[in-house]
Amino acid sequence: MVKQDFKKELRMKSRTSNNSWARGMVRALVVLLGQGSATFRASAQALSPTNIFAPDSTPADSIFGLSLFVLAVTAAIFLIVFGLLLYCVIRFRKRKDDDGREPPQVYGSNQVELAWTVIPVLIVVALFMATARVIATVQNPPLSNAVEVIAIGHQFWWEYRYPGLKVVTANELHVPVSDPAHPTPTHIELLSADTDHSFWVPRLAGKTDLIPNHPNTTWIDPHETGLYLGQCAQYCGTQHAKMLLRVYVQSQADFERWIEEQRQPAQMSAAVSEGKRIFETTACINCHAVAGTVADGRFGPDLTHLMSRDTIAAGAAPNTPENLRRWIQNPETIKPGSLMPAMQLNDRDIDALTAYLETLR
Secondary structure, X not given: OHHHHHHHHHHHXXXXXXXXXXXXXXXXXXXXXXXXXXXXXXXXXXXXXXXXXXXXXHHHHHHHHHHHHHHHHHHHHHHXXXXXXXHHHHHOOOOOOOOOOOOOOOOOOHHHHHXXXXXXHHHHHHHHHHHHHHHHHHHOOOOOOOEEEEXXXXXXXXXXXXXXXXXXXXXXXXXXXXXXXXXXXXXXXXXXXXXXXXXXXXXXXXXXXXXXXXXXXEEEOOOOOEEEEEEEOOOOOOOHHHOEEEEEEEOHHHHHHHHHHHHOOOXXXXXXXXXXXXXXXXXXXXXXXXXXXXXXXXOOOOOOOHHHOOEEOOXXXXXXXXXXXXXXXXXXXXXXXXXXXXXXXXXHHHXXXXXXXXXXX
16 A cells, blocks of 8 residues: 555655646747847848748747747647657666566546647637737728828839829839837728739738739838848749839838939930930830820830839849840840840940930939
């Protein structure tokens, strides 16, 4: 009897020790995740400009926080299960004095069945509630003092319209920084002109699809100025990989200055009148618009302030006179599969047209 009581006491101590160890590991994991998140974000930001682990906007930050919570829960489950498995392997390993008899079997334990039913249900409910809260946060943006933008996906470039500010541009989205004390979110309506696209700037928000005839929305409120890069995240054709996103987050004063500059009509000098004539008498005006001229196309990017942009071809190449000339002469050399045709102009006309486009600032 004394021997049985002693064995029972040893088993109780063993269970208590294992439970304490599991709780300690969970606490340690949570502390490590909490303490390391700031350092992790800083190092992740340095690794890649599209790193999902360096959020800088409320939607992206909410998603990042949810991912850390899910990681902590799943890691705790893994450590507990692995710890119990390791304990069983060591504690009940075969010994030299084993008589080979089968150990006592347990059948129909209500306690065990209840535990492995209730605990997973509670875990799933917790994950569901956390996810639902983040979804509600992301899908219900603050609309007061918001900048309204319409983003239209084309094969293979982006069109941006600011209806309240009367500005149209392409491929490079400019938004004001959002001060937490005085939030200035940017509300983006997403439309598609042809096929499925996906708007994704990892550090600012999650992926949101652009579907023909099905308007969608997303929003961002960047907390720091700078350039944020993204990508069309839905295969949309040959040049899907080069349908890049560039978001310029500016101070309020710089953003207002940019808006005022974009409202101005195209500036032109008499020295480039030949290039302007070529632009307006070829198929260029069927696709492109230049404010203040007869060019009013809608199939290609608005070129009114072309040279104010850092890149051409939706981020495929830097916006330099050399690249611009190559792009006009043969778009296939920069973006194979693009829908812009080569105009088959002679060198003299290409030089004149390039000179004219360089004045569109």
